[in-house]
Amino acid sequence: MRLVIAQCTVDYVGRLTAHLPSARRLLLVKADGSVSIHADDRAYKPLNWMSPPCWTTENTEGPTPVWVVENKAGEQLRITLEDVEHDSVHELGVDPGLVKDGVEAHLQVLLAEHVELLGVGYTLVRREYMTAIGPVDLLCRDEQGRSVAVEVKRRGEIDGVEQLTRYLDLLNRDSLIAPVSGIFAAQQIKPQARTLATDRGIRCVTLDYDQMRGLDSDEYRLF
Known part of the structure; x- marks a missing residue:
């Protein structure tokens, strides 16, 4: 799992459009390719996300890095990273799953x-x-x-x-x-x-x- 804390803006382009203005957020990139954007509230629920199967391209050529996350339907999650405060990768291994009562x-x-x-x-x-x-x-x-x-x-x-x-x-x-x-x-x-x-x-x-x-x-x- 990759954890990134960054000042960023987020735009979702697909069947609907949505925009998150600039703010500090947590970005989660999981091994299955999914990407989710979190604020410091709302419990587990992300502000926006892209479920697998999807693919992330990191464009670092311009003055501000941009992640483009795209699914097979052509919908895109575009994350503009204005300032990266933390970026780390962690190997969690295979999860045994929820133990049922x-x-x-x-x-x-x-x-x-x-x-x-x-x-x-x-x-x-x-x-x-x-x-x-x-x-x-x-x-x-x-x-x-x-x-x-x-x-x-x-x-x-x-x-x-x-x-x-x-x-x-x-x-x-x-x-x-x-x-x-x-x-x-x-x-x-x-x-x-x-x-x-x-x-x-x-x-x-x-x-x-x-x-x-x-x-x-x-x-x-x-x-």
């Missing part, structure tokens, strides 16, 4: 055993299907044999949708299983997370954990 882990096991509850004709390919950025909870096939990635949460929030989105970006580059759609499954799904998932073409499924624990094989229901 007991309920969340059990939900995953139950859903894997009764994956047909996601839809008629659904079958399980594998639990904990590994990607370069961590394991997808369930990789399934629908009634037409198409690949489906399922992220299982106890509480469905925006973070979970973003996590599944990153998995889908990677999985859809694998010609052996693409195209891959997504299902976000949780006991509770916050309205904001549901809206974001729907906007990204991800289907939401609400799980009744108590009912799933107590029912026999063909009596499970998802609401």
Whole structure:
């Protein structure tokens, strides 16, 4: 991971345009190529970002260095570095991923055993299907044999949708299983997370954990 603290301006050019005026900010460049710009507030949420797959070109020929981050759709994040205060690179290694609590882990096991509850004709390919950025909870096939990635949460929030989105970006580059759609499954799904998932073409499924624990094989229901 590369960490840069700099006085900078940021312009996003694509389907929409956005401008961040000059200010001191933290720039994160991750091993997957993603770039995000952070202020000293807003918790984890960046001011702007470019998700992978994307590529960064550093133009140092002019008086002020400019980073141009471009994705496959031709959208650009243009970062003008007016003054660089800190620039360092750190090797973080492979992250083991989030350790699920007991309920969340059990939900995953139950859903894997009764994956047909996601839809008629659904079958399980594998639990904990590994990607370069961590394991997808369930990789399934629908009634037409198409690949489906399922992220299982106890509480469905925006973070979970973003996590599944990153998995889908990677999985859809694998010609052996693409195209891959997504299902976000949780006991509770916050309205904001549901809206974001729907906007990204991800289907939401609400799980009744108590009912799933107590029912026999063909009596499970998802609401």
